[in-house]
Amino acid sequence: MLSLTACGGGGGKGADDGKGKGGTQQAERQSTAAVTITPKSGATGVDTSGALKVDVAKGKLTEVTVKDAKGEKIDGTITGSGASWTPSSHLAAATKYTVHAVAKDSDGRAAAEDSTFTTLTPKNTFLGDFTPEDGSTVGVGMPFSVNFTRGITDPKAVEKAIKITTQPAVDVEGHWFGNDRLDFRPEKYWKEGTKVTVDLDLDGVEGRAGVYGEQHKTVKFTIGRNQVSVVDAAKHTMKVTQDGKVVKTIPVTTGKPGYATWNGQMVISERLAVTRMNGETVGYGGEYDIKDVPHAMRLTTSGTFLHGNYWGGDAFGNYNASHGCVGLSDVRGGYDKSTPAAWMFNHSIIGDVVIVKNSHDHTVAPDNGLNGWNMSWADWTK
Known part of the structure; x- marks a missing residue:
């Protein structure tokens, strides 16, 4: 018993000494880096911009991983020589996120x-x-145009949320028309065969106070062959070029005196095999229906079309007789595929360019249709 007691007593003293030494070693192994994540864990109703941040005191961040409920990672940047991390973009609305952050102190110990x-x-x-539509093939003049359902008061936030990449690479810039329309285009017409990808990441973007975007879509389209047609209103002709070479010259009629056709570069935005044209819809009363x-094929929002005309008599190639449209000879019903209008319709796609010159009118406004090409690159990028 004495032996056991003595052995036990000796063990107790040794345990005390070991405990003190072990505690010191444990403290030495613990990192002094202190990581703080804002917002606090469990927070709800968190703002989609400006609220998420990771900071560290007495150390440097080495890893920050933020994921949504689907496991998609949120990109971000470590700044301040490792002192903080912020996301590179806004967050989606009504979404649960997880954050994992690691930092190391000056001795390389992780926290x-x-x-x-x-x-x-x-x-x-807002939406x-x-x-153009996803998966479409369009002409060399086609911009990517977005019309918002609510007026935007924070254009920078919205523009930042729309990313455009191309193959081959080309600089693509956005331009606002008012506060509800944003168009993107390169400096010159697209190169044929270019593949364009648009990441329309509006979900969670606060476009105006208390109004947030609610869509995230990827849109892809391809630039087709290069077709540009030049209408000479004085000569009553249209030269259709592909890859810079004239493939067809077509007699036309344009706007008569008092109804002259717009000059300038216009982009085909709509194709209709047959449609009704009523003068009352464009401010011409009951002059025609x-x-x-x-x-x-629509060229402007205000009602300028390139279209078949079966009532124009001998005007084509001889004189201007329309109310502002560019008319091509056709037959009623459009059944004859050999007419100039039928040929033009069947050889055109959305995004093709039609240029009108030598008309007795002003140049078409850049926002009257998809016609931003009538702005200089310097004005477009202001």
């Missing part, structure tokens, strides 16, 4: 922190109606 939070669910939202205009 980690984890957090979860949920972003706000907006009461007011962007865009053209043609219920079956064949082979019609």
Whole structure:
């Protein structure tokens, strides 16, 4: 018993000494880096911009991983020589996120922190109606145009959320028309065969106070062959060029005196095999109402078309007789594929360019249709 007691007593003293030494070693192994994640874990109704941040005291961040509920990572940047991390873009609305952050102190010892939070669910939202459609093949003049359902008061935030990449690479810049339309284009017409990818990441973007975007789409389209047609209103002709070579010259009629056709570069934005044209819709009262205009292709929002004309008599190639449109000879019903209008319709796609010159009118406004090519690059990029 004495032996056991003595052995036990000796063990107790040794344990005390070991405990003190072990505690010191444990403290020495613990990192002094202190990681802080904002917002706090469990937070709800978090703003989609400016709220997420990771900071560290007495150390440097080495890893920050932020994921949404689907496991998609959110890109970000470590700044301040490792002192903080912020996301590179806004967050999506009504989404749960997880954050994992690691930092090291001056001795290389790591400290980690984890957090979860949920972003706000907006009461007011906006959408962007865009053209061209995903998967389409378009002409060399086609911009990527977005019309917003609400007026935008933070254009920088919205523009930042729309990323455009091309193959081959080309600089593509955006231009605002008012506060509800944003168009993107390169300096010159697209190169044929270019593949364009648009990441329309509006979900969670606060476009105006309390109004958030609610869509995230990827849109891809391809630039087709290079077709540009030049209408000479004085000579009453249209030369159709492909890859810079004239492939067809077509007699036309343009706007008569008092109704001259716009000059300038216009982009085909709509193709209609047959449509009704009523003068009342464009401010011309009851001057005309043609219920079956064949082979019609829209050039402006205000009502300028390149279209078939079966009532024009001998005007084509001889004199200007229209109310501002560019007319090509056709037959009623558009059944004859050999007519100039039918040929033009069947050889055109959305995004092709039609240039009008020598008309007795001003140059078409850049926002009257998809016609931003009538702005200089310097004005476009202001």
